[in-house]
Every structure is written in structure tokens, then in C-alpha cells.
Amino acid sequence: MIPTEFDTDMLVLAIWGVIFLIFIVNLFRSIRLVPTKSAYIVERLGKYHSTLDAGFHALIPFADKVAYIHDLKEETIDVPPQECFSSDEVNVEVDGVIYLSVVDPVKASYGVTDYRYAAIQLAQTTTRSVIGTLELDRTFEERDLISAKVVEVLDQAGASWGIRVHRYEIKNITPPETVKNAMEMQVNAERERRALLAKSEGDKQSKINRSEGVKQEMINLSEGEMQRRINEAEGKAQEILALAQATAESIEKLAAVISAPxxxxxxxxxxxxxxxxxxxxxxxxxxxxxxxxxxxxxxxxxxxxxxxxxxxxx
Incomplete structure (x- = not known):
């Protein structure tokens, strides 16, 4: 069937309509409203051009495009569980969480393919290396040491990735069931030992207190008896003195009477x-x-x- 002139006109009109529609769509897409704490990376003809901050921005249609969108707020990234070996050859499962934020959108776009994935991988490898230098018992006590080491390594790498790692926290350190049971038995034994020690210390202190009480009671009784005797002696002395004074006075009076006519x-x-x-x-x-x-x-x-x-x- 040979196309007619009407069909040709309709085809040309449809093509122009599609072109116009594409132009309108790109025109609207060239108008960007960037939210607060966000950054848009703009490429012009495939090359980095600018970084759009919060506010209204107009781009050149067909020439400019938003290649990357970054959220500048602090975000939380879960580090999946992984198996690690301590220095005493005990296999433990460790997971954690990373708190980071984008500080340089350009480096976060072009410095690394995926900074989130890179941060997770680096955190896992650093955690494995740090735990490998510690014994199992110390891994539960040195969480701060592990976290500080991971943050230090991530900060060094983050300088070229355009990110800042604020902190890294270990959520769980899970040993095997056999090791967990042994640790529970050890904890129970230590708790019983402390209970026995506390009981013995209590008995010792109780006996000391009782002996000190008996000693103090005997001292008080002896001091009381001594004071009673002193008081009796002083009373007798006062009595004798009073009798002597009375006798002397009576003798003096009697002598005075006898001397009288x-x-x-x-x-x-x-x-x-x-x-x-x-x-x-x-x-x-x-x-x-x-x-x-x-x-x-x-x-x-x-x-x-x-x-x-x-x-x-x-």
C-alpha cells in the first residue's frame, strides 16, 4: 500500500510532537529544587560542571544533567555479621554499625564507586585484623579499642572518599556455643568464689566485731569497778576526815569547857x-x-x- 500525502503529514506531525514533548520534559527537568542538607552533582556534556546547594537552580536542557544526588545528613550503615578469629584461635561472629556523613560531594561521586560499600568492607577488614591481635576475653572488654581503630582507618580512607566517619559501634560479639557454655561456667564459678569470699569476710568481720564488743564491755566493767572503788575510797576518806574534824572540834570545845571555871x-x-x-x-x-x-x-x-x-x- 503506497502512503498517501495525508499519512506523510501525520507522520511528520507525530515526529515533531515527540520532539516537542522531549523538549518540554527536558525543560522541566532542567529546573531543580535542591532540599536542605542535600547536594546535586551536575555534569555538562559528560564532564563535572558544578555542585548545586540547597535552593532553586536552572540547568541547560540537553547539556546539563544531575549525575549524583547526595544526602549530607549523618546516616547509619549496618555492617553485616562476619567471622573473626581471636589470637587464641577462637572463632567469633561480629557485627556493627557505622555513623558517617558526606562532607565533599565531588569526592564522594568520583573518588570511589560506592562509598557505603567501601566503608562496610574496610570496617570489616579492620575489625578482623584488630580482633586477631586480642584474646577472646579481651574482645569483650576492648570494644572501645576496636571501634577507635576502625574509625581511625575509615577516617584516613574517607579523606579521599569525601566522607567523615563519626563513630563505629560493635553491636554483637557472638562466640560458638561451646565457648559460650564454658564462659558461662567460668562466670558462675567466679560468682560463687566471690560469694564465698564475701561470706568468709563477713564471718571474719562479725567475729572481730563480737570480740571488740566483748573487749569493750570488759574494759567498761573494769573502769566502772575502778571508779566505784575510787568513789567508795573517796567517800570513806571524806567520812574519816569529817569524823576527825568533828572529833577535833568536840575535843577543842571539851578542852575549852574544862578550862573554864x-x-x-x-x-x-x-x-x-x-x-x-x-x-x-x-x-x-x-x-x-x-x-x-x-x-x-x-x-x-x-x-x-x-x-x-x-x-x-x-
Whole structure:
């Protein structure tokens, strides 16, 4: 069938329509609105031209194109689990997470094919090499050392990749089941040892406290007894002193009375009265009493007890 003139015109119109549609599409695609914390890498005729920051940008249709789009915010990348051997030949499974951000979009686009994949691979190899220098027990204690070493290596490589590694964290270190069981038994044994040690220390301290209490009690009792005796002795001394002072005062008063006129005769009469009263009591009690031969001679009694009549007063 031979195409007619109408068919030819329709074909030409369709071609122009497609061309116009392609032009409109590229015109709209040349207008770019870049979000905050994002960077667009623009190539002109296949060569790097510029980096678009946040805001409105217009490109040349057909000549410019956005080759790479980078998110400048900090992102988290999971490091898949991998098998590592410690220095004592124990196989452990280690995984982690990387926190990084793009600081140079141009290097991140052209310095490495895929900076995320490269960072994961470098983190895994560095982790294997660091764990290979540690014993199994130290791998659980030296997480900070492993993380710091991985961050140091990634930072050195990231300088040419246009990225900055902020930190690397190990999520899990999983040993084999046999090693895990042995470690649990070791932990239980260590816990029991600490419990026994704590109990023995408690018993020791309890005995020390009891002995110190008994010692302090004995000291207190002895000090109390000593103080009681001291107090009794001081009381007796005060009593003796008081009696001596009273006796001395009574003697002084008696001497003063005797020295007074008629004092000696009064004393002789009082002593005689007391003497006769004492004889009366002894006689009533049935006691044997020895009396002077002459009971009537009162002067003889007084002489017997050492008191003579005062010649000066008679």
C-alpha cells in the first residue's frame, strides 16, 4: 500500500510532537529544587560542571544533567555479621554499625564507586585484623579499642572518599556455643568464689566485731569497778576526815569547857552519872561487874577513872 500525502503529514506531525514533548520534559527537568542538607552533582556534556546547594537552580536542557544526588545528613550503615578469629584461635561472629556523613560531594561521586560499600568492607577488614591481635576475653572488654581503630582507618580512607566517619559501634560479639557454655561456667564459678569470699569476710568481720564488743564491755566493767572503788575510797576518806574534824572540834570545845571555871567538876559529875548508869544496865543484863571496894567513896571512883577534884574550885 503506497502512503498517501495525508499519512506523510501525520507522520511528520507525530515526529515533531515527540520532539516537542522531549523538549518540554527536558525543560522541566532542567529546573531543580535542591532540599536542605542535600547536594546535586551536575555534569555538562559528560564532564563535572558544578555542585548545586540547597535552593532553586536552572540547568541547560540537553547539556546539563544531575549525575549524583547526595544526602549530607549523618546516616547509619549496618555492617553485616562476619567471622573473626581471636589470637587464641577462637572463632567469633561480629557485627556493627557505622555513623558517617558526606562532607565533599565531588569526592564522594568520583573518588570511589560506592562509598557505603567501601566503608562496610574496610570496617570489616579492620575489625578482623584488630580482633586477631586480642584474646577472646579481651574482645569483650576492648570494644572501645576496636571501634577507635576502625574509625581511625575509615577516617584516613574517607579523606579521599569525601566522607567523615563519626563513630563505629560493635553491636554483637557472638562466640560458638561451646565457648559460650564454658564462659558461662567460668562466670558462675567466679560468682560463687566471690560469694564465698564475701561470706568468709563477713564471718571474719562479725567475729572481730563480737570480740571488740566483748573487749569493750570488759574494759567498761573494769573502769566502772575502778571508779566505784575510787568513789567508795573517796567517800570513806571524806567520812574519816569529817569524823576527825568533828572529833577535833568536840575535843577543842571539851578542852575549852574544862578550862573554864567549874568545868572540871561538871565533867566529873557527868562521867560519874554515866558510870553509874552503865553499871545499872550491866547489872540488869545479868553480867558480872567488878566494882570498887568502897562504893560510897565517890572520890575514889573518880580517881580510878583519872579525874581528881579540882582543888582550886573546892
Amino acid at each position: 567549874g568545868g572540871r567538876n561538871a565533867l566529873r559529875m557527868q562521867l560519874g552519872e554515866q558510870y553509874l548508869s552503865k553499871l545499872n544496865k550491866l547489872g540488869k543484863a545479868g553480867s558480872r561487874v567488878v566494882v570498887p571496894a568502897n562504893l560510897v567513896d565517890f572520890q575514889q571512883w573518880m580517881s580510878a577513872i583519872g579525874l581528881q577534884e579540882d582543888k582550886t574550885t573546892n
